[in-house]
Each structure stands twice: as structure tokens, then as C-alpha cells.
Amino acid sequence: MIKNIIFDFDGVLVDSEKLVGRAFAQYLVDRNIPFSEEEFALYAGKKTIHIIQELSVKFNIENQKNFFDDIMKIALDIFVNELTPVPGAENFLKSSNCNFFIGSNSMKERILIGLKKVNFESYFKEDKIFSFDMVSNPKPEPDVYLKVIETYKLNKDETIIIEDSAVGVTAGVKAGVKVIGFTAGGHWFPHRSQQELLDAGASLIIDSYIDLSKKIIDL
Secondary structure, three states: OOOEEEEOOEOOOEOOHHHHHHHHHHHHHOOOOOOOHHHHHHHOOOOHHHHHHHHHHHHOOOOHHHHHHHHHHHHHHHHHHHOOEOOOHHHHHHHOOOEEEEEEOOOHHHHHHHHHHOOOHHHOOHHHEEEHHHOOOOOOOOHHHHHHHHHHOOOHHHEEEEEOOHHHHHHHHHOOOEEEEEOOOOOOOOOOOOHHHHHHOOOEEEOOHHHHHHHHHHO
16 A cells, blocks of 8 residues: 655656756757757756756857856746646645655755745645755665655655656666656657656556546555
């Protein structure tokens, strides 16, 4: 029986991955570099600094610091003004009796801002929110998930992780916990293959919180 759920944050609880993709697309297109929100899906789940490094090499952008600073400004403005919950998340949180945790590659301060923006702060106590700035290594290493498990002495057999990216699924699998690949976020475009999550080790794919409510009983 599942008693504990560790959620990734971006793309699982809040529909933010598409907003980050919009920020990158806006920045690059303004500099005459063709880049779409759909293309950003390839980078979902990675830390922003790593995305900056990869795109700088790909598009011959020399000043990575300016690139990073500009993206953070654009993304924060979009995040604060346009962030919405992933469809169905609120109803699921209201109806579930599980213990809720967050394990994210984002910074804790940003998570807290996001939770407040979508009115989810009542579902997640601050000491049950774990972020990459609290551990030595970000996902795809398992550090953030292991910290949740060790801090609260969770039974892995009674715990699931909800992830929307191959990077996050890999981290969860390394932590020794069953991982659900979740594709309800707006960055999961119709033509994007869910196979990447299965290849990373997801036990199954769920595309809505309604489906999650039904299937969690059998996990």
C-alpha cells in the first residue's frame, strides 16, 4: 500500500516546464537563433546551468554568464505572472490521504514562490520540500530523493516518486523507489514519445491525475 508520494515540482505539480521553454525560445529567437518550445522538451528536468552550457555550445554563444542572467530574468517574470498548476493536481492533493513530499532540481526558494502562486502551500510543509541546493548532486543522481527517504525514514515499498523527465526518473530509480512517469504537463506535446520515461526506468506511464487516483490503489 502506498503511503508516501514524492513529487517532482516542475511539470508535475506546476505547469512550469513550458514556461521555461518559452523563456529560452524568446531569448534565442530574439537573437535570430531558431528555437521552439517543443525543442526545449529535450532538456526538461535538467538544471538551468547545464542547459545553458549545452545550448551555448550548440549555438556558439560565448558569454554564458550573460545568457544565464538574461534567461533567469525572463523565466522568473514569466514564472511569477503566468504559473498555473498541472491540471487535476489540486483535486488529487485534496482527496489523497498519502504523505506528500517534494524532491526537485529547482531551488527551494523558487519552489516556495511557486507553491504560493498556485495556492498549494497548505499541502506541503516547508520541511517536506527538498531541493538541489540541499544536496551534493542534482538529478540524475539520487541525492535529493535519498535525503527525503532518510530524513523521514520512509519505507521504500510504501513510497512512489512522480516524475516527468528522464533525468528525474533516473534519479528515482537510482534511489531504489518505484517511479511513475507522469505526462500531464503542458510540455508533453502530442508528438512527444513517452518511451523516454520507460527507457529511463519508469514502472508505468500515467497521463492525468484522474488516472493516478485510480491506479495508485493497485501499486
